[in-house]
Amino acid sequence: MTAPDLKETLLDAALIHVAFDGWTEDTFRAAVEDSGVNMAVARAICPRGAVDLAVAYHQRGDRLMIERASVTDLSALRYSEKVAALIRFRIEAADDKEAVRRGSTLFALPKYAADGARLIWNTCDLIWTTLGDTSDDVNWYTKRATLSGVYGATVLYWLGDDSPDHQATWDFLSRRIDDVMRFEKFKAGVRNNKALSALLAGPTAILNQIKAPSGARNDRPGHTHGGQ
Template sequence: MAPSRALAGLLAAGRRAPQAAGAGAHSSRFVLPRTYHSYDHPPPPGVFNAAEKAILSAAYAHVPEHGFTQHALSLGARDAGYLDISTSLLPAGPFSLIKYHLVTKREALAPKSAGIFGGPAAAQAQAVPVEAKVERLTWERLQENRDVIHRWQEALAIMAQPSLVPASLHELALLADEIYHLSGDKSVDPSWYTKRASLSTIYASAELFMTNDRSPGFGETQAFLQRRLKESSGVGAVLGNVAQWVSFTAAAGVNVLRSKGARI
């Protein structure tokens, strides 16, 4: 029953494919964080189409001055050679500007991580533990906020609007997943969830901390991030040890009973 429905969906997808390419930009917002990532098929179309990208990238330059506002969007549209009214291309308004920031900075992580951990230091990078890579990449991503950090509280307020919360959380989940993927994490058990959930929480709180951080080079934010990551790995280690002890004791108990002749 279920597989046949999946099959029907697949066939329908094939038929719809040509027109879906254009319309897919906004419908992909509420899908679950992760879907199959192919290495030898071209990637699916990006979140923004060409016109949206032109307006948003021009508008993004106005964010430090005018914030994540409709005004910045209109200025961007004008810079990109569109009419002011063309900002109606972006029905989500200022939120699309925020999303542009989130998406482009997330996508910039992959080349950056290749630069940090690849190249001649690749062999050395193999030895770097996953936790260290996670910390480095999270810090790199936080630093990307520095140009707009004085406007970021407004952005957080917009993202916290009830109708925008799912899309914002989706972006956060994608970021946590991207960081773990780039760090070479291979976990495929429930720790997949706990790792991403704790990194999402830590990242969000570090970002909030950063909006009030006046220290040079955001040194205090970095220290904050390191403390939080250390705490979470400490909790993870304790839970792991407890689980190991419980399973060992249970297995030993069963084996003792078996050695006494119990038929279990």
């Protein structure tokens, strides 16, 4: 069995315990015992124990989102609706709300906050890339930063939502996406306004020098070339 397979085995075993013990050392040890994976091997695969399993759980959700998007016809949707659909796919991929809640608590800790921010950023990068985003300037960053805020806020709303089929969450998401689209329309308006463009020529010239990371859309697990 490969290391990724063993990590998935450990993750499946851990999820049973996360609701009671969180993403903790107790959960990791229980997962090792339940799965039958040798502790030395488990430590080699997950040096940080349950923290690495929490990361793996988030990444599993990203893969499931991409898999669902690849078999769903989104062609009839407006662009904003496609963005909302992928965020919904991602949230619905996390079928264990308590595991997400415990993960949110873990990644809110200063020690792991960078891990949490990176996971959310990567999720939003996957969403934009799957939808065919080709930006390679400062917009590459602003799109992902803005969507990270939308995604994070929607997950927190979902965690407290007890409405039927989480309809309140999807309504909340729709409003947040509308806000993003209005902001994108505002940016386009500024670019098309000659007076404002002249006024902002200096700052714009500086921002135009910012480029997306080299190979940003080609070096991630789960990447699908060509988008939708």
